[in-house]
Amino acid sequence: MPEHPVIYRRRRDGGDIPGTVHLRRREGGDIPLEVRRQTTPVTPADEDVVSRFLAARPFYISHRMGGTEYPEFTQAGLDASLRAGFQALEVSVRRCASGDFVAIHDWKTSRTVPGTDYQIWNTQWSTLRTLRQASGGLMRLSDIVDQIPDDMILAIDHKTTSSEDQRNPGDLASEESLLEYLDTAFGGHPERRVLWKAFARGTSAARAKARGYRTMAMLYPNEVTTSDLSQWDVIGMEWNAGAEVWNSLLASGRPTIAHIIVNEAQAQQALAKGANGLMASYPSRVHP
Numbered sequence: 293m294p295e296h297p298v299i300y301r302r303r304r305d306g307g308d309i310p311g312t313v314h315l316r317r318r319e320g321g322d323i324p325l326e327v328r329r330q331t332t333p334v335t336p337a338d339e340d341v342v343s344r345f346l347a348a349r350p351f352y353i354s355h356r357m358g359g360t361e362y363p364e365f366t367q368a369g370l371d372a373s374l375r376a377g378f379q380a381l382e383v384s385v386r387r388c389a390s391g392d393f394v395a396i397h398d399w400k401t402s403r404t405v406p407g408t409d410y411q412i413w414n415t416q417w418s419t420l421r422t423l424r425q426a427s428g429g430l431m432r433l434s435d436i437v438d439q440i441p442d443d444m445i446l447a448i449d450h451k452t453t454s455s456e457d458q459r460n461p462g463d464l465a466s467e468e469s470l471l472e473y474l475d476t477a478f479g480g481h482p483e484r485r486v487l488w489k490a491f492a493r494g495t496s497a498a499r500a501k502a503r504g505y506r507t508m509a510m511l512y513p514n515e516v517t518t519s520d521l522s523q524w525d526v527i528g529m530e531w532n533a534g535a536e537v538w539n540s541l542l543a544s545g546r547p548t549i550a551h552i553i554v555n556e557a558q559a560q561q562a563l564a565k566g567a568n569g570l571m572a573s574y575p576s577r578v579h580p
Contacts, residue, residue, distance in 0.1 A: 355573035363425035365395035376579035
């Protein structure tokens with residue numbers, strides 16, 4: 293299996309530390325999900341990386357792997373996020389017809405790959421892998437997991453169950469399959485490496501929390517007064533929400549993160565309102 297090294301620098305107190313990520317490319321078609329679980333496990337860090345990450349001030353998550361500066365969830369955005377020193381990536385996933393978890397926000401390909409209209413849930417990876425965005429093809433979650441350092445966190449958003457009280461058996465089965473994959477991929481301790489992302493109306497956070505995950509809710513201003521903020525471990529809010537909204541979040545005592553940051557001015561405004569972290573999507577402008 294060929295490897296393609298990408299040199300990047302991890303940001304640390306006392307100076308940057310150089311590192312190398314070896315990008316493994318699979319050839320020859322689909323690999324069954326069960327085989328991939330067995331052949332590409334990740335050894336988890338001995339410590340609770342999520343806790344260490346959330347204790348940083350500020351902490352940074354690369355939204356859609358640099359999805360404003362680069363096409364969403366592409367190799368170019370992943371490489372840029374690593375070079376910029378991000379310690380966490382936000383990744384939306386949907387299960388396709390072959391069982392692979394594809395890194396994509398939408399339920400079909402028409403927005404990110406213009407001129408196509410494939411529905412993710414009923415399209416095989418063998419078809420989806422041939423599609424090209426402006427700077428590269430689609431990626432699977434497993435492709436991303438294969439490349440990231442052992443101290444990097446994934447903020448996983450399972451799109452079909454994260455934003456509503458989903459009762460569709462197929463979507464719930466997909467969520468369960470994703471949780472099983474993460475358990476295997478991260479050596480039985482995915483809670484050390486994964487934040488489970490959800491929205492105010494979603495119920496997946498409760499199921500993930502029951503399995504030991506820390507959960508992160510992305511809220512909007514009109515949802516704050518009607519939400520029980522104590523049910524989540526991290527609370528996200530629009531960077532330009534009013535001071536009264538941010539004060540309500542801060543009163544919860546939970547770590548907060550501002551979304552979606554694309555320049556330094558937005559970052560500074562969010563931090564001034566009390567944000568502990570930044571969900572940033574332009575790696576060359578806003579990064580650790």
